[in-house]
Amino acid sequence: MSALAGTLEGRLAPGQRLLGAARTALFLVIGVPLGVVYLVAVPIAALAGPEALQRLLEVERVLVNRLLCARIPAPPFTPDVAVDRRQIGFLVAKLPITVGAAVFCAVPAAVLAELVARAVQGLAGGGSYLGPWPLSTVVGLVLVALAVPALVLTVGALCGVASLIARVSRRGLRAPTTASATVREALAERLGDRALAIAYWLPEREEFVDERGDPVTLPGPGSAKAWTAVQHRGSRVAAIIHDAELQARPELVEAAAAGAVLALDNERLKADLHARLQELRASRRRIVEAIAEGRRQLERDLHDGVQQRLVSLSLDLQLLRGRTDDGSSLELLDATIANLGEALDELRDFARGIHPPMLSERGLHPALEALAQRSAVPVELELSVDGRLPREIESAGYFVVAEALTNVAKYARATHARVSASGAGGVLVLEIADDGVGGADPARGSGLRGLLDRVAALDGELTIDSPVGHGTRVRAVIPSTDPRA
Numbered sequence: 001m002s003a004l005a006g007t008l009e010g011r012l013a014p015g016q017r018l019l020g021a022a023r024t025a026l027f028l029v030i031g032v033p034l035g036v037v038y039l040v041a042v043p044i045a046a047l048a049g050p051e052a053l054q055r056l057l058e059v060e061r062v063l064v065n066r067l068l069c070a071r072i073p074a075p076p077f078t079p080d081v082a083v084d085r086r087q088i089g090f091l092v093a094k095l096p097i098t099v100g101a102a103v104f105c106a107v108p109a110a111v112l113a114e115l116v117a118r119a120v121q122g123l124a125g126g127g128s129y130l131g132p133w134p135l136s137t138v139v140g141l142v143l144v145a146l147a148v149p150a151l152v153l154t155v156g157a158l159c160g161v162a163s164l165i166a167r168v169s170r171r172g173l174r175a176p177t178t179a180s181a182t183v184r185e186a187l188a189e190r191l192g193d194r195a196l197a198i199a200y201w202l203p204e205r206e207e208f209v210d211e212r213g214d215p216v217t218l219p220g221p222g223s224a225k226a227w228t229a230v231q232h233r234g235s236r237v238a239a240i241i242h243d244a245e246l247q248a249r250p251e252l253v254e255a256a257a258a259g260a261v262l263a264l265d266n267e268r269l270k271a272d273l274h275a276r277l278q279e280l281r282a283s284r285r286r287i288v289e290a291i292a293e294g295r296r297q298l299e300r301d302l303h304d305g306v307q308q309r310l311v312s313l314s315l316d317l318q319l320l321r322g323r324t325d326d327g328s329s330l331e332l333l334d335a336t337i338a339n340l341g342e343a344l345d346e347l348r349d350f351a352r353g354i355h356p357p358m359l360s361e362r363g364l365h366p367a368l369e370a371l372a373q374r375s376a377v378p379v380e381l382e383l384s385v386d387g388r389l390p391r392e393i394e395s396a397g398y399f400v401v402a403e404a405l406t407n408v409a410k411y412a413r414a415t416h417a418r419v420s421a422s423g424a425g426g427v428l429v430l431e432i433a434d435d436g437v438g439g440a441d442p443a444r445g446s447g448l449r450g451l452l453d454r455v456a457a458l459d460g461e462l463t464i465d466s467p468v469g470h471g472t473r474v475r476a477v478i479p480s481t482d483p484r485a
Contacts, residue, residue, distance in 0.1 A: 027067040028102045035095025042091050057087055058194065061173050067115035070166035072173050090172025102163045108157050112150040183263045187240060190256045199239040200271040208239055211267065213275030230257045230264055238264045314340050335444040364394045368401055368421060377411040382420035389423055393480050396454050397428050402452050403431035404474045412436025412472060426480045440466035
C-alpha cells in the first residue's frame with residue numbers, strides 16, 4: 001500500500017506543479033496592472049485613513065493566498081489599527097517585484113512557446129525553415145523533444161518565483177501580532193471572517209474581556225454580529241464574536257473553536273492577568289488621588305480654621321497694644337505679636353507644603369513659578385505647560401519639583417538649578433538639574449523613594465542621574481489618561 005501511495009503521489013506531483021505554475025503565471029499577469037493601481041491608490045488611501053489601506057492589503061493578501069498558497073492569516077480589520085510602513089512599502093514595491101519576476105519567467109516561457117510553435121509547423125508540414133533545416137515531421141519531433149526540458153525549466157522558474165514572492169509577501173503583509181492575535185488570526189482565516197474577535201471569560205469578575213483586559217459587550221439579537229461560546233472541560237473559556245451569517249453553519253464555528261480551545265484557555269489566563277494589572281493600576285491611582293484630596297482638605301482646614309483664628313488673635317493683640325500705656329506690657333505684647341507672626345508664617349509654609357492653594361486655583365505653571373521664587377537656590381525656569389492637566393498629574397509634578405529643589409537646597413551645595421516642564425501630547429515631562437556635588441541615591445532617603453512611588457502609581461517613570469561631583473538631574477515622565485489632555 002505504501003509503495004502504491006508513493007507511486008500515486010509521484011504521478012500527481014507533476015500535475016500539481018503544472019497547476020501551481022499556471023496559478024503563478026496568472027498571478028503575474030494580474031499583478032502588473034494591479035501594481036500600477038497600487039502606486040496610484042496607496043497615496044490616496046493613506047490620506048483616507050488606516051481602513052482604506054487595510055482594504056488594499058486585504059486584496060493583496062487574498063490574491064497571494066489563493067494563487068500562491070501563501071497562507072497569510074487575516075489581520076484585525078478595525079479602523080483604529082494602524083498600517084505600518086513595511087506594509088505600505090510592500091504595496092508600493094508590488095509593481096517592480098512583479099515586473100522583475102515576470103521578466104525572469106518570460107525568457108524560458110518564450111523559448112518554450114517558440115519551440116512549440118515551430119514543432120506544430122513541422123508536424124503539420126508547414127514548409128517553413130528552422131535555420132538551414134526545412135520544417136518537417138522529423139524536425140517537429142525533435143523540437144517536441146526539446147520543448148520538454150524548456151517546459152520543465154519554465155515550470156521550475158514559475159514555481160521558484162511563486163515560492164519567493166510568497167515568502168516576501170508573508171513578511172510584507174503580516175502585521176506585528178501578539179500570541180492572542182495569532183489565535184484570532186487562525187480562527188479568522190479558517191472561518192473566513194477577518195473582523196472576528198475573541199472575548200475571554202473571567203469567572204471571578206463574571207464578565208468578558210479582550211486580550212488587554214478591557215470589558216467586552218457581546219452582540220445581542222438582531223445585530224450584524226453573533227457569538228459562539230467556547231467551553232473546556234465543562235467551564236466557559238471564551239466567546240468567538242463573528243459575522244451573523246456564520247450562524248447558518250454552527251458546526252463550522254464549533255469545530256474551529258474545538259481545535260483552538262487549549263490556546264484560547266491559555267490566552268484567557270493572560271487576559272485575566274492584564275485585567276488584574278489594570279485593576280492594580282486603577283487602585284494605585286485611587287490611593288494617590290485620595291492622599292492628594294486629603295492633603296487639599298487638610299490645607300483648607302488649616303487655612304479656614306487655625307490660620308484664621310491666629311490672624312484674628314494677632315489683630316486683637318494689636319488692638320490691645322493700642323490701648324495699653326504700660327511700658328512692660330507693651331514690650332510683652334510686641335514680643336507676643338512677633339512670635340505669633342512667626343507662627344503664622346510657619347503655619348502658612350506648612351500648609352503650602354501640604355498642598356499649595358495656587359496649584360488648585362491656578363494650575364501647575366504659576367505654582368512652579370511661585371516655588372522657584374521661594375527656592376533658596378537661584379532657579380532658571382523653562383515652562384511650556386498650557387492649560388490645566390488632571391489634578392493628580394499636576395499634584396505629582398508639583399511635588400516632584402518641590403522635593404527636588406528641597407534636596408538641592410539641603411544637600412547639593414549648588415549655586416544654580418534649572419527646572420523645565422512641558423505638557424504637550426497629554427504627557428507631563430519634568431526635569432530638574434543642578435550644578436551641585438551629586439551623589440543623590442534614592443536608597444538613602446525616603447523623599448526620593450516617595451517620589452518614585454508617587455510617579456509609578458500614575459504609570460509614570462522617574463529617573464535620577466547623579467554622578468558624584470557632576471550635579472544631579474531628576475527627570476519625570478507622567479502620562480495622562482484624561483482624554484481632554
